[in-house]
Amino acid sequence: MNGLLQRLRGGALMARVMRSGAWIVLGYGGSQILRLASNLILTRLLFPEAFGLMALISLVTVGLTLFSDVGIAPSIAQSKRGDDPDFLNTAWSIQVIRGIILWGIAVALAVPMAWFYDAPDLQVYLPVAALMLVIAGFNPTRIETAHRHLLMGRLTVLDLLSQAIGIAAMIGLALVWQSVAALVVGGVISALAKLVLTWAFLPGQANRFRWEPAAVRELVSFGKWIFMSTVCWFFASQGDKAVLGKFLSLESLGIYNIGYFLASFPLLLGSAVTGRVMIPVYRDAKEQRAKIARLRYGLSGGIIALLAGMAIFGPWLVDVLYDARYAQAGGIVTLLAVALVPQVIGITYDQAALAAGDSRRFFVLTAVRAVLQVSLLIAGVSAYGIVGAIVGIGIAQVVTHAAVIWLARCHGVWDMRHDAVAAGAGAALIALALWINRDALVLLMP
Numbered sequence: 001m002n003g004l005l006q007r008l009r010g011g012a013l014m015a016r017v018m019r020s021g022a023w024i025v026l027g028y029g030g031s032q033i034l035r036l037a038s039n040l041i042l043t044r045l046l047f048p049e050a051f052g053l054m055a056l057i058s059l060v061t062v063g064l065t066l067f068s069d070v071g072i073a074p075s076i077a078q079s080k081r082g083d084d085p086d087f088l089n090t091a092w093s094i095q096v097i098r099g100i101i102l103w104g105i106a107v108a109l110a111v112p113m114a115w116f117y118d119a120p121d122l123q124v125y126l127p128v129a130a131l132m133l134v135i136a137g138f139n140p141t142r143i144e145t146a147h148r149h150l151l152m153g154r155l156t157v158l159d160l161l162s163q164a165i166g167i168a169a170m171i172g173l174a175l176v177w178q179s180v181a182a183l184v185v186g187g188v189i190s191a192l193a194k195l196v197l198t199w200a201f202l203p204g205q206a207n208r209f210r211w212e213p214a215a216v217r218e219l220v221s222f223g224k225w226i227f228m229s230t231v232c233w234f235f236a237s238q239g240d241k242a243v244l245g246k247f248l249s250l251e252s253l254g255i256y257n258i259g260y261f262l263a264s265f266p267l268l269l270g271s272a273v274t275g276r277v278m279i280p281v282y283r284d285a286k287e288q289r290a291k292i293a294r295l296r297y298g299l300s301g302g303i304i305a306l307l308a309g310m311a312i313f314g315p316w317l318v319d320v321l322y323d324a325r326y327a328q329a330g331g332i333v334t335l336l337a338v339a340l341v342p343q344v345i346g347i348t349y350d351q352a353a354l355a356a357g358d359s360r361r362f363f364v365l366t367a368v369r370a371v372l373q374v375s376l377l378i379a380g381v382s383a384y385g386i387v388g389a390i391v392g393i394g395i396a397q398v399v400t401h402a403a404v405i406w407l408a409r410c411h412g413v414w415d416m417r418h419d420a421v422a423a424g425a426g427a428a429l430i431a432l433a434l435w436i437n438r439d440a441l442v443l444l445m446p
Helices: 002-008 013-045 048-067 072-078 085-116 122-129 131-137 142-148 153-177 181-201 213-247 250-284 289-321 329-345 350-355 359-410 416-436 438-442
Strands: none
Touching (some): 013 153, 048 122, 072 085, 122 181, 329 416
8 A cells, every 4th residue: 555655646757647547537437426316316307308309419519519629638738838828828719719609500500400300499409508618618728737737636626516516507407497408507507617616726827818820830730630530539429329319219319328328438437547648658658668558458457347347237227227218228338338348459549649749640540430430330220220330339449440550550559469468358248248138138129
């Protein structure tokens, strides 16, 4: 214990990585616990269709965010000017303008989206929900400075507090309104709480409007490939909801969303950790290959273990936590958790490209993943319904790993032994989960 505490102290890179990783796990874990608790309450106050409608609203707001991402966060993380006030204020000014433009686009999309998905309520709720984009645009760059220097403690507490405020608002409004409006307005309140808390309690200089041409050129030069990558990432991360929203009823989409929330938790947690700690690690510890290798084994092994646990115990969790209306979510949890295992094997490699400023190759990888996942998902859902869609996602992750290896080899970080060990462990756990939960999977069959 003393040895572990000693390693966590001090300003050395690996000490900061371990502390930040612990805070990210604590923050993300706490966030998901809050979200789970709110789901348990809200699924009893509202109806499955409400969660299906929120999935479509999130599809648009997340899509707009990703379709307009100019890479401000990774730019600040990797740039030599990442602590320069002029650079930070210029990045913040771009962020503010972007948020306002995105809200206008969301308003314009409300009617077409309502028609396409045959969901008239989108006309009313989408413009309100999109106010979160305007609010988020004013978030201070002190958030990204904390990420850059792996100083995550206070930021994690503020994130959790803002989420708790939003959830409390959702529950209170749901009791009064009994409507999806409670989820929409609660999300806006959560975004506003984060804005106020980070401006008030994060240390550092306040942002102000600034437009430095040199900073704009650097942000745009690095961010153009990040922009294209996030467009592709939208299809990789939200393509299932975009496609299934057209094939499924709002009720079935709401049930899928509950299953997705449980199944994707380990992968999203792993992505949060690697996305925040691996860029500084690759940037500052290029010669410490043994330490990076140990970190890679720890991250991939931990995420695969969590996915296996969710794949095995997911149906039991659904039975315990939710009522009979959500029974099919149990099989969805198992299948999705299994389908996501292949993606974990190479989860740390792509950050090496961003740390080196190679946003072009990062885009190529993201594009390959998006094209494969969306095309195989559409083929799967057309032929075999929800089961075919999820199997299509899994096959896409397996095939995409060839592109992951290409990227890793370009930056000299591919570890063949790691991939072989992780693949063997993942295959064994997949087989066990599918055999144990074969009855839950039968419920998904058309």
